Amino acid sequence: MLKKALFALPLALAVGMPAHADMRENPADVLRHVINTLPDSVYLTQSEQNLMMMEDNPNLWTVEDGRELFYAERGPNNVSLETCDFGKGPGVLEGAYVEMPRFFADTGRVMDLESRLVHCMITIQGFAADDPAVRQRHGSNSDHMKLQSYITFQSNGLPWNPSLSHPLERAMRDAGEQLFYRRAGALDMSCQTCHEQEGKRIRASVLPSINQPAEWTKAISWPAFRVGHQNSRSTQHRVRGCYWQMRQGQIVAGSDASIALIAFWTDAARGQPAILPDMKR
Amino acid sequence: MFGKKKILAGGLVALASAAVILAGCASQEKEDYALAYYTQMSAAELAEHLIFEKGGFNLDQPTQEGTTVRERQTQDDLNMVCSEYRNRPPADVAGQIVTEARASMKYPEYGLELGDWRRGAELAWSGFGFRVGHNVDNHERREVGGNCYNCHSMSEGRTGGSLGPSLVGYGKTRGDSLEVRRFVYEMMYNPHAYFPCTEMPRMGHNGLLSAEAMADIMAYLLHPESPVNR
Numbered sequence: 001m002l003k004k005a006l007f008a009l010p011l012a013l014a015v016g017m018p019a020h021a022d023m024r025e026n027p028a029d030v031l032r033h034v035i036n037t038l039p040d041s042v043y044l045t046q047s048e049q050n051l052m053m054m055e056d057n058p059n060l061w062t063v064e065d066g067r068e069l070f071y072a073e074r075g076p077n078n079v080s081l082e083t084c085d086f087g088k089g090p091g092v093l094e095g096a097y098v099e100m101p102r103f104f105a106d107t108g109r110v111m112d113l114e115s116r117l118v119h120c121m122i123t124i125q126g127f128a129a130d131d132p133a134v135r136q137r138h139g140s141n142s143d144h145m146k147l148q149s150y151i152t153f154q155s156n157g158l159p160w161n162p163s164l165s166h167p168l169e170r171a172m173r174d175a176g177e178q179l180f181y182r183r184a185g186a187l188d189m190s191c192q193t194c195h196e197q198e199g200k201r202i203r204a205s206v207l208p209s210i211n212q213p214a215e216w217t218k219a220i221s222w223p224a225f226r227v228g229h230q231n232s233r234s235t236q237h238r239v240r241g242c243y244w245q246m247r248q249g250q251i252v253a254g255s256d257a258s259i260a261l262i263a264f265w266t267d268a269a270r271g272q273p274a275i276l277p278d279m280k281r
Numbered sequence: 282m283f284g285k286k287k288i289l290a291g292g293l294v295a296l297a298s299a300a301v302i303l304a305g306c307a308s309q310e311k312e313d314y315a316l317a318y319y320t321q322m323s324a325a326e327l328a329e330h331l332i333f334e335k336g337g338f339n340l341d342q343p344t345q346e347g348t349t350v351r352e353r354q355t356q357d358d359l360n361m362v363c364s365e366y367r368n369r370p371p372a373d374v375a376g377q378i379v380t381e382a383r384a385s386m387k388y389p390e391y392g393l394e395l396g397d398w399r400r401g402a403e404l405a406w407s408g409f410g411f412r413v414g415h416n417v418d419n420h421e422r423r424e425v426g427g428n429c430y431n432c433h434s435m436s437e438g439r440t441g442g443s444l445g446p447s448l449v450g451y452g453k454t455r456g457d458s459l460e461v462r463r464f465v466y467e468m469m470y471n472p473h474a475y476f477p478c479t480e481m482p483r484m485g486h487n488g489l490l491s492a493e494a495m496a497d498i499m500a501y502l503l504h505p506e507s508p509v510n511r
Binding site: 108109167168170171172174175176177178179181182183184185186187188189190192193194199200201202203204207240243244245247248249250251252255256257258260 | 315316317319320322324325327328331332335336337338339340342344346350351353354355356359360363364367368411412413414415416428430431432440441442443444480482483487489
């Protein structure tokens with residue numbers, strides 16, 4: 001474990017090294033850049049401790065685990081995920097995540113990263129839909145968090161640019177906007193309740209505003225290591241948690257409703273650099 | 282009120298059905314994807330379709346109030362109209378909302394008495410209750426809380442949120458007259474009577490808090506010995 005800890009971080013940083021010379025390969029640098037564009041943001045600067053710990057984000061080890069897993073020959077078909085197309089061609093990972101959710105012609109659906117990964121694990125590797133490798137979505141030790149962390153790391157520092165060229169992509173984004181502002185449930189809440197204004201708090205937690213792109217890019221940068229959970233968490237996990245807190249029903253991960261919402265919230269951070277992996281309270 | 286809305290909602294369903302028929306035609310013309318009908322719907326229609334027809338939520342899961350998630354996700358007139366205007370209703374709509382909220386008020390039989398401020402303190406702090414999906418709140422094991430501190434500062438000793446205004450010293454500055462009690466009670470029961478499309482939940486109207494719990498929280502806000510007023 002110690003040996004792993006010693007080489008995991010530099011290796012993780014090197015793996016993601018992009019072709020562009022000016023790219024920030026360190027998520028902590030990306031976050032510092034974002035903060036510099038909005039130094040007065042209470043949300044971005046609420047945890048000095050997390051900022052300091054970004055260099056040693058435990059999720060970077062999850063990234064490394066994911067790299068091994070991505071290229072490993074697995075499943076009943078004993079093949080790797082190298083032929084999985086995340087939108088930029090089979091096996092092309094660099095910059096793929098910041099353009100998702102997007103339309104995939106082979107399924108006829110707009111898919112987010114998680115549902116695309118499920119699709120590839122089932123169709124390419126031959127996993128059954130209820131195999132733990134596919135079904136278990138949460139926690140640093142799940143295959144999903146490892147793979148998602150590795151894939152998203154290949155988009156670190158790149159601007160969010162979800163595809164809106166296909167009519168279905170635009171329809172899903174617009175439906176997601178409706179869902180964002182849709183009040184329902186026992187507490188009459190919508191996502192707007194907590195994420196419309198800057199600098200507001202739920203108890204001690206400062207909330208990000210969707211109307212402030214520099215805050216919003218950090219808000220939607222998942223996977224992130226959640227210090228309070230001592231685990232890496234995904235985008236779908238964040239969506240589920242919000243609906244739970246709002247006392248609405250449980251949204252189904254991978255449903256078109258969840259993907260529509262993610263399409264809208266990713267579009268709201270368009271142009272801002274993705275911080276992957278991030279670290280959150 | 283909102284008769285127009287209901288007619289509109291009916292129209293949406295009809296339109297959605299038409300879109301499904303259109304999609305049927307489209308598939309005969311060998312469209313390369315099955316979900317083309319999504320693009321025939323308005324964004325609002327599609328959102329409803331994704332929730333209720335496309336497995337967006339676990340609709341059949343039971344809720345603490347004895348219904349299912351389907352009812353939780355179904356908007357009443359107020360939530361529908363406030364969502365449409367993103368909580369900034371035009372004056373005429375706002376007036377209707379206030380009128381409706383006033384008409385919804387129900388008062389405890391024994392009048393607007395202050396309850397136990399110590400119990401109110403715990404209820405104001407507690408965020409327990411009505412969560413479904415995972416880690417479902419079991420109301421038989423613990424009393425439902427008021428979630429007040431999520432959004433409001435209330436006393437110096439505990440950190441509260443800032444989505445709502447600070448209520449520190451509330452009773453100290455306003456006194457404990459019947460008028461103040463009525464306002465506090467009505468703000469908890471249905472705050473849209475004063476602030477149409479406010480973010481604050483309808484704690485009474487939605488059945489989140491009992492009359493007793495509201496009396497206790499009211500005491501926490503107004504009683505001179507409560508930490509709110511010391």
